[in-house]
Amino acid sequence: MSITDTTSSLSMNDILANSSVKSSSSSADGIAAATNSATGKQALGKDAFLQLLVTQLKNQNPLEPQDNGAFVAQLAQFSSLEGITTLNDTVSGIAGNYNSSQALQASSLVGRSVVAQTDTAVVDTSKSFNGTAVVPASTNPVTIKITDTDGKVVRTIDLGSQQAGNASFIWDGKNDAGEVATAGTYKFTATATYDSQATSLVTYLPATVNSVTISQTGGELMLNLAGLGSVALSKVQTIGI
Template identity: 70%
Template structure:
């Protein structure tokens, strides 16, 4: 007897393929099909499977009964179907718990300051701004160039020689001429030379979480940062107050 745990099984077809020896004509098939599926054609679940099995036993030919091994195999199939149903219920419950936990985590992040992997930041130039450049190996020199929203170069910060690791830099909100610039969104491009080739460096910059987007398909949580757009939670290095 074939079992479909995903639904959409036609009991008439299952009965026809299950080896039922119906001694009472089509009445048993029609009765069973009507009682299990009704008018809405429900899927064959464990209750319908058990009812089908009992009907098969009732309507078998006494002179040619069902083979014992086949009967045991059908019982094993019923046990497997019940186990799969229980497993599906458990997975659904776990998924619901995970979504609730994710929503709680998301609500706690709104308004928090984070340090995320990005090359842009909303900067209050009345205060000092601190960022980090990731140095893949020891270098003799590294540079951070800061541009405004229009792409105009505002400031160049020389980091000098650096060993492998994170190299911090501080911007005081001034341009190369020493004048204060307006608050706004700025781009930070960190570069160095490795094996005589100009190499871009990953930067981690501070930002504020305005809102959080939860995936409806089990994907990663996205943080919507003030003035920057969305960043995946995995791109966040530090979460502050």
């Protein structure tokens, strides 16, 4: 009795082709699974990137292994990603140190006297008050008018001819009648004449720092002056004791 094998034979090429298809399919499935496991819905980080790279190597086609050039390129990308992550951590640390330094600087200013760019000041009329007007060019005359909260002119100080620069003035706390004015908030208006036109001048006046506001977004430090409101640190000319 003879037995006939009716099963069609498979060539080695067919076996290898089927193996390649299965390997490619499992590789794709493995990488997809690793991607979902490592990243979820979050941004790709260096740990997830490395996990994907290892999964790709484990599931690569044995007949068509990872190209050396592509592998080196992926390692270079990983190194770049790790470097950027380290740089971000360093910058974050520097920003934190800057905020701490700014807070320390702020605490040292509370209660101190500063000279800031403003036209209003809280004046103790029992003693002399010093201020400065910025003169952009030589002129004659420079006048300081001091008004109270009601807008009434309390005192007019004539500084006469002034050269370009800072023109200092002193108010003894008395009104034009020679009487001591009431202590409180006063406005100082400095004017000079240029081409027959009265021009307002910038004034720097002393004030006391009550508190300091630190920006949470990296903005400028703000000084809260007693009775005057806030002024930027860049507007401060002098910090006293």
